[in-house]
Amino acid sequence: MEPLLDFSVISDNFTYFMIGRFPHGPLGGVGLTLYLAVVSCILSFFGGLLLALLSISRFSIVRYPALAFINLVRGMPLLMVIFWMYFLMPALLGKVAENTTVIMALTLFTSAYMSRIVIAGIEGIPKGQTEAAVSTGLTSWQVMLYIILPQGLRNMIPSFVNQFVSLIKDTSLAFIVGVSELTHVATQINNRTMAFPTEIFIFIAVVYFILCYAFTTLSRWLEGRLTWSKAM
Amino acid sequence: MITFSGVHKWFKSLHVLNDINLHVLPGEVLVVCGPSGSGKSTLIRTVNQLEPISSGTLIVDGKDLADKNTDINKLRAEVGFVFQQFNLYPHLSVISNITLAPIKIRSTPKAEAEEQAMQLLTRVGLAEKRDAYPLQLSGGQQQRVAIARALAMKPRIMLFDEPTSALDPEMIGEVLAVMKDLALTGMTMVVVTHEMGFAREVAHRVAFMAEGIILEEATPEEFFLRPQHPRAQQFLRQLLTPMQM
Ligand SMILES: Nc1ncnc2c1ncn2[C@@H]1O[C@H](COP(=O)(O)OP(=O)(O)O)[C@@H](O)[C@H]1O
Ligand SMILES: [Mg+2]
Numbered sequence: 001m002e003p004l005l006d007f008s009v010i011s012d013n014f015t016y017f018m019i020g021r022f023p024h025g026p027l028g029g030v031g032l033t034l035y036l037a038v039v040s041c042i043l044s045f046f047g048g049l050l051l052a053l054l055s056i057s058r059f060s061i062v063r064y065p066a067l068a069f070i071n072l073v074r075g076m077p078l079l080m081v082i083f084w085m086y087f088l089m090p091a092l093l094g095k096v097a098e099n100t101t102v103i104m105a106l107t108l109f110t111s112a113y114m115s116r117i118v119i120a121g122i123e124g125i126p127k128g129q130t131e132a133a134v135s136t137g138l139t140s141w142q143v144m145l146y147i148i149l150p151q152g153l154r155n156m157i158p159s160f161v162n163q164f165v166s167l168i169k170d171t172s173l174a175f176i177v178g179v180s181e182l183t184h185v186a187t188q189i190n191n192r193t194m195a196f197p198t199e200i201f202i203f204i205a206v207v208y209f210i211l212c213y214a215f216t217t218l219s220r221w222l223e224g225r226l227t228w229s230k231a232m
Numbered sequence: 233m234i235t236f237s238g239v240h241k242w243f244k245s246l247h248v249l250n251d252i253n254l255h256v257l258p259g260e261v262l263v264v265c266g267p268s269g270s271g272k273s274t275l276i277r278t279v280n281q282l283e284p285i286s287s288g289t290l291i292v293d294g295k296d297l298a299d300k301n302t303d304i305n306k307l308r309a310e311v312g313f314v315f316q317q318f319n320l321y322p323h324l325s326v327i328s329n330i331t332l333a334p335i336k337i338r339s340t341p342k343a344e345a346e347e348q349a350m351q352l353l354t355r356v357g358l359a360e361k362r363d364a365y366p367l368q369l370s371g372g373q374q375q376r377v378a379i380a381r382a383l384a385m386k387p388r389i390m391l392f393d394e395p396t397s398a399l400d401p402e403m404i405g406e407v408l409a410v411m412k413d414l415a416l417t418g419m420t421m422v423v424v425t426h427e428m429g430f431a432r433e434v435a436h437r438v439a440f441m442a443e444g445i446i447l448e449e450a451t452p453e454e455f456f457l458r459p460q461h462p463r464a465q466q467f468l469r470q471l472l473t474p475m476q477m
Contacts, residue, residue: 132319136333137309
């Protein structure tokens with residue numbers, strides 16, 4: 001009698017699940033998932049920072065477009081942003097690699113959420129800090145750069161890690177435009193072997209869970225280590 | 233040095249400063265006292281424009297604060313402010329708290345700024361704390377660092393908003409001693425405080441405020457021995473009774 005589940009399909013294709021055809025071909029699987037998440041995370045950190053600073057600017061000419069952009073993106077499904085980029089980018093820039101398209105979409109999308117984190121972090125710094133700094137004659141930019149952001153960013157680290165965890169899960173949507181991250185690799189192998197969908201999708205669920213759980217744990221640990229700056 | 237003429241301040245419909253007329257001379261130490269909520273903090277916060285005034289004229293160090301040509305950042309650098317809650321930068325060491333503004337605004341070379349900061353720290357009795365972080369210090373020590381930080385810009389005016397109110401009683405003396413030394417150097421000072429011993433000993437003049445109005449302005453002797461206004465008499469009775477002065 002056949003066993004209920006046969007995980008040999010996983011062990012037979014384990015390397016392919018993990019890194020795709022790398023190093024002889026392009027990176028794929030878990031490796032590409034992490035690559036997409038890490039690169040998008042770094043880019044959207046800067047995107048979020050920029051959007052946050054623009055959206056609290058004194059000048060309404062930059063503040064309103066930034067706020068409009070943030071709210072617009074936050075009101076869109078990520079899948080739509082990915083499609084949008086997928087069809088828009090080639091029209092604007094000619095041929096663009098799928099990975100780049102997906103990174104752009106994830107960055108655009110996540111920047112809007114990151115900006116909310118940054119704004120909350122900035123607003124979380126007691127008013128007395130700004131008052132003390134401007135009282136010594138520092139300009140509002142100097143106050144932001146030397147007093148608010150160094151303290152605020154430290155407090156934001158746990159939220160950034162949570163955002164990164166969301167990104168790991170969000171990368172799975174890239175399969176729809178043919179980027180060979182973990183979910184795409186799974187559907188590929190499923191289509192090829194036909195017989196083991198349960199095993200394959202249980203396996204990738206566990207992989208996503210392990211990745212996210214590891215980073216969530218890291219975030220909790222960081223939260224514990226970083227509480228000092230909230231004591232004041 | 234500081235001149236208020238007919239200054240009013242509203243927070244929405246709340247009339248917080250009502251026709252303030254006040255003149256502080258160079259080298260003078262003015263103590264402002266009065267019941268809580270009477271507008272004392274608002275009054276001194278207008279001097280470096282932490283609160284803008286609603287109407288009237290306010291001239292600080294010869295500059296009209298309402299004048300568009302007044303560089304407010306430059307003016308603030310000339311006016312030191314010490315807060316009730318210290319407001320030291322928790323992510324910076326004591327020495328960096330003090331040198332930040334001179335380095336960034338006056339472009340003072342780091343070595344020179346640190347040398348000056350060490351002189352100030354010595355003056356407030358905290359030279360050995362140069363590399364400590366604010367949260368490692370007691371309240372009294374933090375406030376003395378805050379005074380050193382304000383002095384690092386070589387201000388011509390120093391403002392104090394209840395500098396000892398957040399301190400444990402045993403730490404009040406050390407902060408008042410630093411302020412007294414400062415007064416003896418001829419610094420122009422406006423001090424909001426309920427420390428009547430300090431007012432008697434150091435102030436040249438005392439202003440008594442209630443409900444946004446300066447009800448009485450007098451020398452410390454006159455104010456403490458013969459307060460004119462009933463509100464001032466009542467205020468002093470309440471302040472002095474529990475302490476048996
Ligand atoms: N930023 C503000 N917005 C609205 N009301 C304020 C603000 N700051 C102070 N007030 C009000 O103004 C009054 C005077 O406050 P304050 O100047 O702090 O008094 P004091 O320092 O004498 O206790 C109080 O009624 C206070 O609630
Ligand atoms: Mg007050």
